[in-house]
Amino acid sequence: MKTIEKYLINSGIKPSYQRIRILSYLMDKKNHPTVEMIHKELLHDIPTLSKTTVYNTLKQFVEKGITQIINIEDHKTRYDADISTHGHFKCLNCNKIYDFRFDNKSLEISDIEDFDFLQTHLYIKGICKKCKYLLNNKN
């Protein structure tokens, strides 16, 4: 049995063909896709794949804790199978989303000392290195 099937079973999810393919897509591409992107891409291989299945599957992945939601865009949800604590940078020029690491421990927070933290989401927007270079040299 493939690793990914074991991973699904260990997470309490029956490894149906669609679920395996959707999780594989997330893990291989690491591109923080929208539902639209996943559906469009997998439709090439699974012509009957319904968008509802993609929604249901991702919802289940999030509930079981093997996928996290990224709300860096204004109106559409993106998904990430990397559930480790890390940040997301969105380039406002090329719209690419980059992963980055940050030290959660060093984060100095005031005002909410006695609160229980369950999830930390850090989103930074700006201009990525590539675009910075391109923009500087296009005169």
Next chain:
Amino acid sequence: MKTIEKYLINSGIKPSYQRIRILSYLMDKKNHPTVEMIHKELLHDIPTLSKTTVYNTLKQFVEKGITQIINIEDHKTRYDADISTHGHFKCLNCNKIYDFRFDNKSLEISDIEDFDFLQTHLYIKGICKKCKYLLNNKN
């Protein structure tokens, strides 16, 4: 002329009645409202107020940099007239959104060293102090 009118003019926005009222609402309540909340509330005083006006106005406020978008919810946009760098905590029990301060300087970030940072959004989700207390004592 009122301070808020001056503030709008200085930001390049003509201080119409609706704009003044919407900005006042944001500044007075500090409650990170949705469009729905602003519209519903102001409708008491301005019965003709259209939801489109609220949308248009907030879009303009964001473009002119006097309001920031908060994407801590999955599907609806919240707005904040406090444009200083600060974080938002959402209690998963009572759904209240709290402001908190954090030290941007102390944040240790890797992998995106040469990127230009324009906006930093820090969202933490968990259980607030009040709910923690209530949940612990309800047996």
Next chain:
DNA sequence: TTGTAATTTTGTAACGATTTCAAAATTGAA
């Protein structure tokens, strides 16, 4: 292997937040 129940997938319709757009109302300058 067959029959049946449970689960999963599918497609359509509905929903809610947001945007588009043109008409109506208001404002500002001549």
Next chain:
DNA sequence: TTCAATTTTGAAATCGTTACAAAATTACAA
């Protein structure tokens, strides 16, 4: 006061997402 420019309004359209019931698939007992 007049006319053009700006702002507001409300209806329709759009887009992402959810609800739901039927169809397909899977699991399992007989």
